[in-house]
Amino acid sequence: MKKRGTKKKSNKKSVLLILSLVLFGFVTVIFVYVGSGTEKQAEEKLIPVKVSELSKDTKEGANFLLSGTIKPKRSSELFLDASKGKVLETLVKEGDNVTKGQELFRYVSPENEFEVNQAQLEVDNQAKILQQKQEESAFKWNRHTERQNELNAATQKYNQASEEEKEALKQDKDAKAEQVQQSLEEARLAETEVKNAALLVEKAQINVNSIKEKFGDSTIRSEIDGRILKIDQDQLNTPSQSKDAFMQIVDDSALYVEGMVDEFRKDQLKLDQPVKIVDRSGSDQVWTGKVTKIDQLASSEDADKKEEENPNLSKYPYRALLDPSDTKPALDKNVYLSAEPLENEEALFIPLDYLVKENGKYYVWVVKNSKISKTEVAAEEVANQKYARIPSGLSADQEILLPQESLKEGMSISDHD
The missing domain is CATH 1.10.287 (Helix Hairpins)
Structure with missing residues (x-):
């Protein structure tokens, strides 16, 4: 009698285990089915977006830091020439404003x-x-x-x-x-x-x-309009010729930042791109300006080699004009230039996710009259950016879709609702 009772209890446990496994499998099947259906539904859900909405917050150019030095609009350095004689006195003094052609000093020999x-x-x-x-x-x-x-x-x-x-x-x-x-x-x-x-x-x-x-002419004249920045009076009493400039004239009616940009960031820097200039010594003073020159030929100078991450990179000279300011930075001050993205109302930008690249060509899925069309566009991928510039092939008022495997030429959006 005791053996029969033990056997019944064992059978009951087996039935409960089987029922539990069946129930778990059933729930799992339902979960997978529902989940896959949700994914499929999400994949097939098409949401047209206007190009203008994608492009309105983008700006051309990248944001990065460059090192540079404050320079005047023009500068003229004059060196004494011992073969012309001696200079007994100058006709101007430091701080004087001079005009082009004005006499500065004379040689006596x-x-x-x-x-x-x-x-x-x-x-x-x-x-x-x-x-x-x-x-x-x-x-x-x-x-x-x-x-x-x-x-x-x-x-x-x-x-x-x-x-x-x-x-x-x-x-x-x-x-x-x-x-x-x-x-x-x-x-x-x-x-x-x-x-x-x-x-x-x-x-x-x-x-x-x-x-x-x-x-040479015994009378030396100024080559530019400007201000006498420096006169090295000690050279008047030195018989040997110095390698340093005897007189320096600067036209600081406008100030510039001059420096180098490496080959990887050169294409990200644009003419007229707005910039911010900060003192490298840690001052809170900030100046603004814009890029006015980017040389297309690499410089052979080894400027700032100590600060370069890779001294083997090609460097291209750049120049940025500072906006007028009540507090001008000192000449030859070392600064950082922060290149701000450039506003460009004419350029269209779209996220790279919206582009389809096939055989070296770019396409986007365009929605017109609720129909889908795979349209070729001209696209320029911006280095280190998630956007691409679209010079042609799209207009701001067109609507486009994120690419999906299920999209087909001529398909109606309503088919996916």
Whole structure:
């Protein structure tokens, strides 16, 4: 009797275990079915979105930091040249505003001045000789003209004389003809001497110009409009020539940030892109501006090599104009330039997820009159960005869909509702 009771209890446990397994399997099947149906429904749910909505918050260009230095609009550095002589004093002082062509300082060199004066004296002497030759030539041509007039009168008298008078007049006429020929030769010789004297004057003047060019103009003038930033007065008392600039002139009516951008970030920097400039020393001062220049040729300079992550990268010079400010940064100050994204109302941008790339071409699914069409577009992927620029193929008022495997050409959106 005890064995039968034990067997009944064992059978009852087995039945309960089987029922539990069946129930668990049933619930699992329902969960998977419902879940897969939800995923399928989510996949097939099509939500058209206007391109303008996707593009309105995008901006062209990327946001990143560049190092740079504050530079003036223009700058001119003048170095002393010992071969031109000494500078005893300057005609301007630090802080003065100067204009282009204004005298700044003069060289004094007795040796150079003597050589120039000697050459100039030769020019003056040759010029006097030329003047004498010209006077002699003029005199001889006038005498030739007089002799020619005398010959003409003698010839006329001879022609009008009787046969008896002609014998005596012929001797006078022939003598005057010889005088005319002689005076002509003398005048022509004098004219040649004038030409030779003129060549000597020109040669002497060339020598003067060559000497002046060798020594240069003793008066140095400003090449730009600007302000005298620095005058190294110590160089006036130094006999040897310095490698440092003696005088520096700057036009700081506008200030710029100048620096280098590497090859990976060059295409992300755009002309007219707004920028923020901050002091690298940690000051809270912030200036604004815009990019005005990006060189297309890499620079060979090794600027900022210590700060480069990879010194082997090609570097391209850039320049950014600072907006006017009441508190200008100091020249040559080291700053960081923060490149802000550029507003571009004409450019359209869409997320990369909306693009389909096939055989090197880009497509988007466009909705028109509730029908789906796979449309080719021109697309430019922006480096390190999740958006692509669309130059052509789409308009802001068109609606597009996220790509799905179930999409087909000409399919109606209502088929997926």
